[in-house]
Amino acid sequence: MENSEGKIWTGQFFVALINNFFLFIVYYALLTILPVYIINDLKGTEGQAGLAITIFMLSAIAVRPFAGKIIEKFGKRKILLISELFFCISTILYVFIDSLPLLFALRLFHGIWFSLVTTVLISIVNDIIPDSRKGAGIGYFSMSSNLAVVFGPFIALTTIQWSTFKILVIALATAVVIGYLFAFTLKVREYQVPRTTEKRARLTLHDLFEVKALPIAIIAGLTAFAYTSVMSFISVYAETKDVFEYVSLFFVVFAVAMMSVRPITGPLYDTKGPSAVLYPSFIFFAAGLFLLSTMDSAVTLFIAAVLIGVGYGSVVPCAQALAIQSAEKHRSAHATSTFWTFFDSGMALGAFSLGIVSAHWGYSSLYVVCGFVIIFTIVIYWLLLRGHKKVTYTDSASVQGK
Known part of the structure; x- marks a missing residue:
């Protein structure tokens, strides 16, 4: 919830930032290591490795325009907890994947929840940051995903050198589950939609x-x-x-x-x-x-x-x-x-x-x-x-x- 003292580094902000960091660690770690896993373990081709990445991106892109409407309809807290729960489940399921069709289906499923949880988390942290410090606050929050660009691939490539893909997935899943548990402590501010925009006969550009x-x-x-x-x-x-x-x-x-x-x-x-x-x-x-x-x-x-x-x-x-x-x-x-x-x-x-x-x-x-x-x-x-x-x-x- 937005504070009135002009502080950025509150407990609520830190929880949201760490949560976001774990989500993007998973995203970038899998982005780096999945092509290797597909080619070496699942005996796939380079084209199939690229397809696994593309499916995730297309899934996330397809959901993005609807994310705002979904969050508006069901509320930020509910969407945060549901979408992050399914993101955690999706991450855990990589342990059991042993074929390319199953992997492609999981990537499609995973992309949906990644899109929703990252959208709603930014919306929540926006309310935590005071209006007078939005530039600095959003900047520090975004830094968590930017740092994941470095740490995600580093963790993935380092782990895979001395262990297996499944051990890496278990480590990643543990991190996001911890983040999910802390998400329950976030105090979420819900905004009531003006009555003039509450009811529409059909989906419009304004909704998306x-x-x-x-x-x-x-x-x-x-x-x-x-x-x-x-x-x-x-x-x-x-x-x-x-x-x-x-x-x-x-x-x-x-x-x-x-x-x-x-x-x-x-x-x-x-x-x-x-x-x-x-x-x-x-x-x-x-x-x-x-x-x-x-x-x-x-x-x-x-x-x-x-x-x-x-x-x-x-x-x-x-x-x-x-x-x-x-x-x-x-x-x-x-x-x-x-x-x-x-x-x-x-x-x-x-x-x-x-x-x-x-x-x-x-x-x-x-x-x-x-x-x-x-x-x-x-x-x-x-x-x-x-x-x-x-x-x-x-x-x-x-x-x-x-």
């Missing part, structure tokens, strides 16, 4: 998307598209440049750079507005991508990691806070689902189309293209959101605490 969040959601989609070049292709690109052994350190440097600027970018957002953070962050991000296109050594790789960590690592939490604050409080779940629908779609489209770019023109050209995508994103941001200097909430419906 928050129109006020669409401009920044478009920005998020373009940003995610460009970042896919890092998530999906940095390893194979590094291998062609004979610096593959430094890829894991790339993400460590990325995380350190991101964390180093977070105490600056959050307060800057709250005092000077989103543009003060987004414009320089886009420039750092683009510079990092252009530098990757010329990579010829580990030093270049690490400098790019710093630039991308400062740039991309600042853009996403800032954009997410802006999306949430663009709507009335009772529509925060819709704004969140709109943001992540476009973000996830950008990732999926990027993984597909950039694979074609790399196949025809090479990885260096891929990073040049993505650098120009971010330059284009700056122009789109200027056209759509240049008027946003400092964001404050519009008061909305009365609330009832639970």
Whole structure:
């Protein structure tokens, strides 16, 4: 529940942050290790390994637009506890998977609950953070998922070296179950929907998307598209440049750079507005991508990691806070689902189309293209959101605490 003292690091915030960290640890650990498990243990092909990843993403994307309406109808607390319960069950079920059809079915099922639980958790933590510190608070909360990008693959790859896939799954399941138990301690604020929007004869665009969040959601989609070049292709690109052994350190440097600027970018957002953070962050991000296109050594790789960590690592939490604050409080779940629908779609489209770019023109050209995508994103941001200097909430419906 939102506090009135301007504090971010409350017990409630910490519980939500750790919970989110565990959820994304599972997501990124499985993203890293499932292709290896499919090829080596289930005797699948590289195409089937890619399909297992794609099914999860498509499942999550398909549910995102409906997440806000579902949360609005049944309440944040109920959806949190139900969706996280099924996320835990889904994680545990990987222990029993011994065939590709079962794995594909589980990935479809898992993606649904991942989509719902991550959407509702952001909506809940938004109420915990005081209005005056939204930029800093959302930034720190987002850092939990960004850190999982590093720790998830590290845990997965380290564990699999001395143990089995099933032991890894048991460890991941234990973590999310602990997070789920702590979720019961969260005090959730439920917002009553204005009567004018309570009853509708049929499903409308308003039920699926928050129109006020669409401009920044478009920005998020373009940003995610460009970042896919890092998530999906940095390893194979590094291998062609004979610096593959430094890829894991790339993400460590990325995380350190991101964390180093977070105490600056959050307060800057709250005092000077989103543009003060987004414009320089886009420039750092683009510079990092252009530098990757010329990579010829580990030093270049690490400098790019710093630039991308400062740039991309600042853009996403800032954009997410802006999306949430663009709507009335009772529509925060819709704004969140709109943001992540476009973000996830950008990732999926990027993984597909950039694979074609790399196949025809090479990885260096891929990073040049993505650098120009971010330059284009700056122009789109200027056209759509240049008027946003400092964001404050519009008061909305009365609330009832639970």
